[in-house]
Amino acid sequence: MNRKMERIRILHYLILLCLLLAACSHLPPDNVLPAERYYMPQRESPLQQQRDYQVRLANNSRYIAPEQPYQRYSTAEYNAPLDLSQTTPAPARALPAGIPLAPGDRVRVSIVEGEEFNGDYVINRDGTLRLPYLRPLPIAGLDLTRAEQALARALVEEGMFRAHFVQVSLLNLLWAPVKVQVAGAVFQPGQVQINNRSAEDIAQQLTAASGDYAPDRSLTAALQAAGGIRPDADVSHITLLRQGQRWQVDLSGILTGNPVPDIALTANDTIEVPSSGRFHPELVRPSAITPPGMRVFISNLSVPADSNAQASVNEEGTRLPYGTQLLQATVGANCVGGSSSVNSSRYVVLASYNPLTRRSEVIERNIERLVRDAGRDEFNPYLLPGDALACYDSQASDLRDIARMVTDILLPLTLLKTLR
16 A cells, blocks of 8 residues: 555656646747847856856847848948949059069079079069179069169169160069958958968979969959958959058959959058948859858757767858858758648757847847748848857657656666566
């Protein structure tokens, strides 16, 4: 009789535990504040300290509810699409032509009746060319034609040749890597090095014929090296600064198929990409000035994994084509489909950094609603490099997990009673 009463009491406790766990699974997380539209990370701290932390973090983060449209701009005036056909005409000032020489470039000097000067030379770090019996000649920033003129003028000024008899030829043998600065609406602003070459490429270029072609030392190559332009970039008003001079470049033709002046760069050039102040979906696709792909971090775990190996999380994360939207990434993470009774109420959370507002934004979307509104960018946003998304199970899955946990508790008790 006592054993029977003990079993009934244990059964009552288990039923009460199931009810408590079921109620907890239906409660909203305490790190989401719908009133302020902010998303806060969980913290194990006293309540007052938690509130103070939430107030400080609210200025740098924003929460977008499942039914709330999401746009990467703050005012309605930025809602107009980008019209690449009505860009500002190019300024009257001519863009620099030719490839400017830079420190590290290797050139071949040939002078008629000047065999003591002939040979292969490397431009020094200070941008000068040193020939026997001549003072250092600054030629960095000049193209081959102007460098020939500067060398001929120096030979005449030093009394080596007469003005009407000097004949100078400069041929490029190797274009060296150069460092330039990229600022503004790019994903990774700062100093970048372009035209990098392996030892095999250098050896092949030295044995090949000389020429005036360096596609990887160009304006578009520098923008790619800086992570590509952001979706808010104004591609029709890009500025190039070189030795105190300024040029304005229009690269909108890359997106429309029109001719584009891809300017060659030299060391210490500065590129400024202005922001238009609004998000342009037309710029979110692979091109010569945007990222070809991006890294996005995805988690789709029903149960937390004990290690990264079990979770199939590698060092590279997940790579997607640039221009991928939230629904495509969600399908790729196997978060869509399955049993409608269990998976219909699943939801996905996207954590993204908005470069326009410089704030972190957390977007929550019901997966079924996301499928229905896939054609609306405000509900199916574009992903940006470095974004993170996580899929969460439905309440039916939570109840199923609770039932499994109760079974795991009851099974050992049943075995113990059987052994008795």
